[in-house]
Amino acid sequence: MPISEAEPNDPLSGDPAEKRTVRDTQSEFSELCLPNDTNMFGNMLGGHVMHLVDLCGAVAAMRHSRCPVVTASIDQMTFLHPVRLGELVKLRSQVNRVFRTSLEAGVKVWVENLHTREVKHTSSAYVTFVAVDASGNGIMLPPIEPETDEEKRRYEDAAERRAYRLAFRGRNGPTPKH
Ligand SMILES: CC(C)(COP(=O)(O)OP(=O)(O)OC[C@H]1O[C@@H](n2cnc3c(N)ncnc32)[C@H](O)[C@@H]1OP(=O)(O)O)[C@@H](O)C(=O)NCCC(=O)NCCS
Secondary structure (H helix, E strand, C coil), X not given: CCEECCCCCCHHHCCCCCCCECHHHCEEEEXXXXXXXXXXXXXXXXXXXXXXXXXXXXXXXXXXXXXXXEXXXXXXXXXXXXXXXXXXXXXXXXXXXXXXXXXXXXXXXXXXXXXXXXXXXXXXXXXXXXXXXXXXXXXXXXCCECCCHHHHHHHHHHHHHHHHXXXXXXXXXXXXXX
């Protein structure tokens, strides 16, 4: 994919010394589980949870990139508990690491029973987004600075996950262009 130069008014061409932190990318999202998004057992559809994960991750990604992003991949997701009709699904995301034109966002999902106030962790996901301009060219992203021990751990782990993803991609794609 070609990589574009930053335009003069592009936020990416702003002060290169400006520090962009993980904290600045942290995002939250919540949604009540309603009948339109459930299966015949009254549980939220897994695909709908993935949609919310994609959105919550994209908000964190755009808080860092300050430009449009597309989803390149979502790592394996497991659903540990159902989200039942009338429960609240809550998501939190942050950028774990920035590579060149792509970055990894981590998204964690919980379900809250609003009657008992019990909260359970239901899923975690890593989503890779690529920053693109209007012509579909990649945009080089500014680096991110992890500050806390937890952010530094996620930053290191993200490099391993990227290597695995790109090795997987090397074996399985990309699909040849027609
Ligand atoms: C994702 C996409 C932009 C990659 O384009 P490409 O021409 O294959 O680009 P490149 O090989 O030059 O890779 C560009 C970046 O994407 C990353 N990337 C590509 N495929 C990836 C994958 N499967 N997982 C993780 N990262 C990936 C590369 O590592 C590279 O990142 P870097 O610049 O930080 O090193 C392109 O495949 C695309 O537009 N896909 C559709 C996106 C979309 O519409 N998503 C919504 C769901 S339909």
